[in-house]
Every structure is written in structure tokens, then in C-alpha cells.
Amino acid sequence: MKRIVDKGSRARHARSLVMGLLLLLALASNAHGPTPARAQQDDRFPVPAGLESAVEFWKRVYGEWTQDEVAFHDRDDLAIVYRVIHQKKSDDSESYRANEAAQERIVERISQILLDLAARNPDPRTLSGDYEDVYEAFGPGAGPARWRQAAGRIRVQRGLKERFLTGLLHAGQFHEYIVKIFREEGVPTEIAWLPMVESTYNIEARSSVGAAGIWQFMPSTGRLYMRVDGTVDERLDPILGGRAAARLLRHNFQGLGSWPVAITAYNHGYYGMRRAVRELGTNDYMTIRRQYDGPAFGFASKNFYAEFLAALSIAQNPAPYFGTFQPYRTLEFDLVTMPVGMSLPAVAAAVQVDEARLWKLNPALTDAVWRGQRNIPDGFRLRVPPGYGREAPQQLASSAAARGGRLRTITPEDETDEARAEFYTVQRGDTLKSIAARHGTTVNEIAALNGLKNRNLIRVGQRLRVLR
Template structure:
């Protein structure tokens, strides 16, 4: 990547290695102040402080705040910032009343941050626009170090798709290049995909979450950015859409009547088009500039070496321990290089799925990994995943009590169900339970494998002594969830001998046969 930021009426980001026209990624006229602001955030102040500023006019920074070392909690720091806000709110109120003579040094300094002809009305509005931005220089520096592991791969991916390589700076804004990052709203991974958006391009479920894999999520991010650009026609809009959504940016363009991002940022008042969305493109440009000239801001910095792996496709459903043994690698090594596989796989409650692209550090496995994998014992190769079991939460139940009932760990239930807290469950919620292993008779050994029982012509099953939903579903090669849905019962409902269960929908019902 090579680009220059030049200041005139606007800064232009000049690309030397990109198949798209150089003018497509630019600093729109009127947004240079925003870019400078975010450069300060990324390089000047760490997370031990920040900038107190006007939320609409980012050229107005009232104070660089540094937290005293004794203030460690969020609430303590918030109260500290609030004192500064109160002080500046009072100063702005005095200036808004027209005071221009006999100013204190603090009042004069605040007034000089604004144009000479600033109106009292503008200063009055500024009282409600005081905002504190936490510094990020320490996180950005850490991200620069981490970026060495992934940035070369990201650039190759972007180049192969004909996209500007400068887009590789986006993870600085999203996650500080932390592939394990998770946000409070459920976004995850290097590129901070939400589950909803992630599922458009990746597998995201309770067994595999490809958002956590930097290789797979980088390809997904490139495809999303490519889609945004095809829909919106410019990179300022396409990059902003990474945060606000393509539909949201189309709505902004229609509402304001222009595709000029600077005008949209200034005039659009969409309900969800808040500070983060308005500043996303400027923050990206600042990150790209700092990334390219990192020595200027952080001195001599040693980035991590690029991650180099070899990959092979898993031919069947295989327990993770069996894969590690066959490949003669430590489980910890296997887990570190395959972050898309979630806890249930590593805890033995699910198998590595058939077709999964398993990654190994180059040279980690002795001999040819594909040959070693082909030598897996037949009783470690399965033709299906360990099925899910379910429990419907009842009023008053706790996660620890449910775990004790089924003889599993509470942490297993938390990870299997992507729960944010062990205390946040509700009556009626359906929880997945760690699955029981299938009998060896259902492995791929030809002499012992057999088909599921055919569904009776009537489509119903009469419960027998000792039956469970789990056993019935397995007998007819169904998911327990399907059996629960067909019969409108809870997954842990007690079964009465003689009760009839539907195994397929009634003829007059919509839905695929079981």
C-alpha cells in the first residue's frame, strides 16, 4: 500500500497499488478535521485518558484529560470526566450570554477554539454537545504489533478480489486486530461481524463460528465490502455501510439527496446514524494513515510474524482428540489454529464437522498430514454429528441446578448456548445440552453401520417403557428439536407409556417430512 494525505480544500488519499481509481478512497472536502481528530485518538492519548470535545465539530477539543492512577474503575473515571464537563458547560454558558470582555484565561481559551464570528446560539448548543472520547494509542500500538500476523493475508485477499488494499486497515477500527475480540452487542472476531451479518457469508452456530477465524472472516469481510460498493457506488459510502449497513446508507442518500458523505454526516439525522456511524469513515482513514506511517507515531516497532499454516479437509465427523492423536500434535496447538471450532468440540460434546478445513502450523505434524489423517481408525470416523439434546427452562430454575440435573458443568452450558452470563436465563428458554456419543455401531465401519428405522406408515409412534425423546429421535434419524416442534412439547417433557408422538407433519400441515 502507498498513499499520501495532502491538505488542500480536501485531502486526497492516493493509491499506488489498487485496481480501482485512486480518487475513490478520499477524504471528502470538509472531513479533514474529523480525520485529524481520530489520528490524535489513535496516537496521542492512551486508554488512561482521552479528549473532551464537541461532538459535532471535532476540531474543537477542550481538554486532553489524563486519569490519576488511583482512578481505576469506570464509575470513578466517569465522575472525574463529569467534573470537567460541568466546568466547560459553565464556561460555554457564560460565553453564550454574549460575554466577550474581561474573560478569564479559561474562557478566552475556549472562545479561541471557535471561529472569530461564532454566534451565541452556536455556543449555547455546544453546551449539550460535550463528549469524552477515550484514548486508543496503547490499543492501536498493540494492534499494530498483532497486525503483522494477519495483514499480509488480508492484503492478498483484497488484491485477489480487485479491492483496495487500504481496506486492510479496517480491523484497527473494529478490533485493534484482536481475533478474539467480542463486543457488548455480540459482534465477534477480527472484523467484528454480528451473528446476523456473519451468517450471510460464514457458518455461525453453536459448533462452528467462522467469525473467530481470521482467514475465513477476512474473506467474508472482503465480500461484504465488495457488496456494499456494488450497491452504493463509492468507497466512502461502502466503508460507512460496514458500520451502518448498506440499506441504512441508501436511506441516508435518499433522505439527504446526495451521495457526498461529508454532507450526509452533516445533515442526516437517522435514528441509528449516531456518532460511531458518522465518524466511521474518518476513523478508517486515520487508521490507514497511522498504519502506513507507524514509525512516525510509534517509532521502531516489531510486528508479529505472518501466520503460516497448512490446511486439510476433515473427511468425516471426527473427535478433536482423535485428530490431534492422528496428526501427532498437541490439542492446544490444534485449538489455537482453529478458533472457529467452539468449546463443545474441544470438550468432546461435538465432533469436528465433515468438510471442515483444519489448519496446522507449517511443519507441526510429522510426515504428510493428509496421509496421517487418512490412517484414522474406522471407529473414530463418524457419518453424523453428535445430536443436540435440549432442556426447556422452568420458572425458578438456575443454570447450576440444570447442570447438576444432567451431570454436566455449568461452564459447558454457558459455552454451548453462547450465554453472556450464567445468571441470565429465563423461563421457557430452550437450552442445548452436551450430547451423548453415538454407539460405535453408527461409525463408518461397514460391518456394523445400519440405516435408521423407517417411519411407520401412520407417521406416529407410541411411547414404550424406557423411551426418551433422545432415543426416539435417534431411532428415526431425527433431531430432538424436530420431534419437539411436531408435537408441541418441551424438550424435557416426561413421556407417558402409550402416548403417541408424530414423526412427520399431518397431511394438512405445511412443512417438510421428518
């Protein structure tokens, strides 16, 4: 008997087999790799060919080397690490200088070995000890020319493992808010980990040149995106600073067209990177990194993107580096708009919250507010503990009314010069740079406020105006 085949059934069976195979492939893809959406996201932050060793170096700095370990490495080729020593970190000035002197001796020793290798080009089988270690740091293919050039490129890097872990703990308080802000501003949420590079999430971070907060905004740049003055300094608030950082990064990307270059511009400056793009005729990150020779485009700028990639990798998968740990809980609060300007003690009494707790919730309020020299401003979005937001507006309004409704923010327009200024008396060992860093301002601003012609000449006991 002739077998009759149902062609429609065969077709349906074939389609079923194909669909089943596609389903298995999809499941395998999900089990062993990123989804297409994730892959597209990761493509914005590639590790370009030639940058792998730099990323791995910064992973060691953040996740392997402790604060008591110091690495001696080549400044331009981070794959070359000559030596890692144990040297206890100390902030005591005498111990600090002793550590620096010991490091300088090791740098000189490595430099001498490199120059000697370049002069003699010895048979590697005859080398031992320090000479063998330096030779092997280069791997095969090195020769006199590379050794001679490397002799002047030795750099020292202390490990940051403890600081990085502390940063991850602190990030737990704010990261959820910052991710939400970045999403609202159209900026990739991965960049919300950038403070791990800028400050390792140190909320009190201040640089020697006046940058402040976890996002390390300078006063001049900060004022473009947020409020920075003697009453409110939003640079000090991780969340408010996060909004400003997202907008700055978005501006960088819109003008430069590349996230690696936009992130580098966060360190080097938008106009500096735009100059690099124009001079080289490309926004390819590795081309810029290798070929751009702008005078300020040094080690920090060239490595900023590699540091970000390393920090991002560790932050997204910290267990291999730090084991199990619990970040601090997400900060919770209610928001209340100040109806009038009021002093901190008056606000604390009105809403029945301890002043210290208000301080922790509102880091954008400056020291002048906490010292009672300035009021919490009218219109300020005050954070109060969760549950307090329902009654706080009425409590504040009643408190203001009881004081005759006359309380208001102290503004530059109605302050005398003396009331507007904060003064500092110069101590032994101070410099304008150290004073500026301590007060969140810049050397130029202090010099202008005090009419200083010679910025290197200040005297002990001199009274300087440091804040407008």
C-alpha cells in the first residue's frame, strides 16, 4: 500500500522543531551570556584593544592591593609592574616623609638597573635578584631602547582596597537615588559608579584645588549645574550632586559623541577633549589616548576611563575581591519645602528632630548654617526623617508665625561685608592651597578676596577672608 504523507502536518512538525531549537538556543544564551539588551548596554563601555592591561592594573589597585602595599610600575605601560612592597600607610607627617624617602630610593634603584641593562644588554641567563625581576617585568622582546626610555617613567601607586570597600558600603545609602536620576537624565546608569573613581564615595572629600563631594566638582563648574554659595553647596550632597553630574556627562556626550571620551572629559574637561577630537579628527578613544599630546593630558586623564571600567567591574561583582558584605541601607527621608528662612536650631525645634540628624540628611547646608551664621534658606527642600513630612510644613509655618514671620534667608543683597565673610587665621605650616582645600574654595578666590599680590607670601597670625 502506498503511504500517504500529510504535507501540512510535515510543515507544522518542521516549524515546531525550528521553534524548539530557537527556544533552546535562547535559553542557552541566557544561561551563558548577556541578553541582547545587556550586550547593547555593555557596548557603550567597551574595553578597547590595548587597554586591557590598564584596566587589570586598576582592578589590582582597587580590589587586591591594600593600603599597606605599594606598587612600582611603568607610567605608560601599566602591564609593567616592577615590584610591590609592604609599607605601612601613615598620615603622620614624619612617617609620611620617611615612606616617601624609602619609595624614592626604590625608584632610583629601578631606574639605575634599567639604564645599566640598556648600556650592557646582558644575556638574561646571567641576571639574578633585582636585575632579573626588572628584566622579567618587560616580558620577551624588550631591549636597550625600551629600558632606557622606561628609566624615566617609574611611578608609585599605593593600594586602595580598604577605601574601595568603604566606598561600596557608603554607596548603599545613595546609589538607588543616583541610578534613578541618571535614568531620568538619559545617562547610562553604569556611570552612577563614577564616584568610586573620583572619591571612593568619600562624602567629605575635598581636593587640594577646591573640588568637593563624591563627584569632585570644582566651584566654577558646580555653579553651572547647581547651587554653590556660602549657604548651600550642593556639591556636598551625593544626590543633588548626582543630578549635576548626570547633566554634565550628558552635555559631554552630546558634544563629543562617545561615552569613553565623555567620561574622560569629566576629568580632563569638555573643551580639552573637544580640542583633542578636533586635532586628531576622530572621537575614537584609543586614538586619542595614544596620540593626543595636549599639555594637560597626563597620567590622570589618560587613565580615567580605564579606572572607571575597573571600578565598574568590581562594583558590579564585588564578591571575588571582598567576600560577603552588607552595604549601608538606602537613605530614607521625606521632603519639606522651607516656607521662610529659619535657623537650624529653630527648624530642629519646630519639627522635633535632633540637629545632628538633620545635618546628616542635608549635607548641602554649609558649615555657616550649622554654626548659626546663616539661615536655612526660604524654598530649600529640607530632608526630614521618614514619617515627619506630614506634619513638618505646619510645624515650620507655626514656628515662623510665632516669631512674627520675620525670619528669612540671609542673602548677599542684605548682608554686610563682615556678615557675609568667613575668616581664617593662618597657622604655622599653612599654605593658600591647604587653606583653600579646607574651606572648599580656590587659591584664586582667596587671593582675590584679600587682595594678595604674592600668593606664596602669607604669615602666621594673618587673618584671611575665605568665604563670600
